Amino acid sequence: MSVLAIGVIGTGGMGTRHAVNLQQHVVGARVAAVYDLDVERAAAAAKAVGGARAFSDPRELIVDPSVDAIVIASPDPTHAEMAVACLQAQKPVLCEKPLATTSAMAREIVEQEVAIGRRLIAVGFMRRFDPAHVAVKRVVESGQIGRPILFKGTSRAGMMPADLPIATILTNSAIHDLDSALWMLEHDVQDVFVRAVRTHDTFAPEARDLIHISMGLGGPCIADIEVAMATEYGYDIEATVVGQSGVAETIQPDVALVRYQNKKGFTFQIDWLERFQTAYVAELESWVSSLRGGQPFAGASAWDGFRASLVADACIEALHSGRPISVHTPPKPDLYA
Numbered sequence: 001m002s003v004l005a006i007g008v009i010g011t012g013g014m015g016t017r018h019a020v021n022l023q024q025h026v027v028g029a030r031v032a033a034v035y036d037l038d039v040e041r042a043a044a045a046a047k048a049v050g051g052a053r054a055f056s057d058p059r060e061l062i063v064d065p066s067v068d069a070i071v072i073a074s075p076d077p078t079h080a081e082m083a084v085a086c087l088q089a090q091k092p093v094l095c096e097k098p099l100a101t102t103s104a105m106a107r108e109i110v111e112q113e114v115a116i117g118r119r120l121i122a123v124g125f126m127r128r129f130d131p132a133h134v135a136v137k138r139v140v141e142s143g144q145i146g147r148p149i150l151f152k153g154t155s156r157a158g159m160m161p162a163d164l165p166i167a168t169i170l171t172n173s174a175i176h177d178l179d180s181a182l183w184m185l186e187h188d189v190q191d192v193f194v195r196a197v198r199t200h201d202t203f204a205p206e207a208r209d210l211i212h213i214s215m216g217l218g219g220p221c222i223a224d225i226e227v228a229m230a231t232e233y234g235y236d237i238e239a240t241v242v243g244q245s246g247v248a249e250t251i252q253p254d255v256a257l258v259r260y261q262n263k264k265g266f267t268f269q270i271d272w273l274e275r276f277q278t279a280y281v282a283e284l285e286s287w288v289s290s291l292r293g294g295q296p297f298a299g300a301s302a303w304d305g306f307r308a309s310l311v312a313d314a315c316i317e318a319l320h321s322g323r324p325i326s327v328h329t330p331p332k333p334d335l336y337a
Contacts, residue, residue, distance in 0.1 A: 004291060005032035007067040009058045009082055010074030011045035012036070014096060017273050017280060018071050022288075023049040025281045029288045035061045036074075058082060063089050069291055072096055076172055080105040083121060083302075087112050094287050096124040097179070098171050099305030103313045106306040113302050114333045122287050122297050123305035125179040127239075129282040129298070132250035136241055137184055145243030148185050151223040152240040153177035156231035164229065166196060166208045166319065171312045174211060174227045177239075178315075179300060179308045181225065184241050187218035188329040189311045194319040199230050213315055235275055303336040 008019045011034050019031045031049040035058045036042035046052040055061040062070060062085050069092040072082045080100035086093040087109070099121070100106040113121055127133045140148050155177055160169070182189065192215050196208035203209060213225040240249035258265065273280075283299055290297040311327055318325040 004029045004068045004288060005066055006030065006069050006071060006288075007033035007035070007055075007061045007064070008045070008052075008071045008073060009035045009061060010072065010078075010096075011038075011042050012073065013273055015071070015073030016045045016048065017277075018073055018094075018284065019045050019049050019052075021277075021281050021284055022071070026284045026288050028292050029284070033061050033064065033067050059085055062086055062091060067091070069093065076101055076168075080109060083109050084112065087116060087120060090116065090118075090120065092120050092122075092291050094122045094124060094284070095305070097305065098175050098309055098312070099123050099302060100309055101171055103306060103309040106302075106309040110302050110306045110333070114335050117335070119297075119301060119335060121302040121305075122290075123300040123302065124283065125176060125183075125300040125304065125308070126276050126279040126283050127176055127180050127237075128183060128279075128300060129286070130250075130276060130279040132252060133180065133239055133279075136239060136248045136250055139248040140184060140241050140243070145241070145246030145248055147219070147221075147244050148241050149219070149221045149244060150240075150242035151181040151184050151221070151225075152238075152242070153180055153223070153225040154228075154236065154238040155226070156228040156234075156236040158230075158235060159232060160209055160229035163204050163207065164209075166211070167316050169209075169211060169227065169229055170315050170319075171309070173229065174213065174225065174315065175308050175312050177213070177225045177227065178311045179304060180239055181215065181217070181223040182304070182307055182311075183300075184239065185217055185219065185221050185223065187221060188307070189215050189217050189223075189314070189327045191216045191324050191326050192311060192314045192318050193324040194315050196319055199228075203230075208319075211319075215311070237275065301336050303332060 031052045035055040042054045046054045072095040196211045209229040211227040215223040286298045314325045314327045
């Protein structure tokens, strides 16, 4: 197959990262078109990839016959609308997480894709391509540590905006950990319980930046997730799976132990885009290969996006209600078997 012409919708930090990675690191793809509400930012991204066409309307980009596939990296509330437009045009799409800001919208997308009868949507849960997370997943699949009984996820980020809504933290950030638990343990979530606190007096009174999520899954197994959005020391992501007879946990293979100025330790990255650069490239490579007739896409499907959104919705309800919330996952459609 000839080189795929990719359109990128949204050219902020994530969209520009995808565009440059596609242009510079992924064989069989080129960035042909970009769109952003900020026309100057779109023009800068177009220049960064060697002169892609900058569109003034994302829907025109989607239906343009010169564009073979789409990357959606626009703000979260636009994801569902753009994904539906791609389905209507029957264009393959890699949609950044979340697939939608509510599970109801995500389920509508799944239903539309099932009606088409083709898996056109991939979802950007890039931890499924991070070498450290993949290594843990392979250990779990090998049976080396026995049946998995506990997932422990930790996501600690730098200082968040003081007015960031907690629902956004759950649907935008914690959703990575929710997907990791579903992916690692391979069971649906049955119930969730959530607590959250404000850790800085400078934050708005209603702000909550430290979130603890406890989940029960089939199997039986459980998951314990910490999401901290005001961690000043750096960007720190960890995942551990405890099995009946052993434990597997992520480590960073490219991090050095440094002795310097009377100290010994590791350096944490601040930029989340740099932390997962290898994963972003691997994700795009798998996606492009699948579209060009190579191996099936190794990442998350629209169904995976829906499942994670379903749990995120339950987390929001659990937090506001102060009680455990049951999660009822419908049967998986045959399209995603």
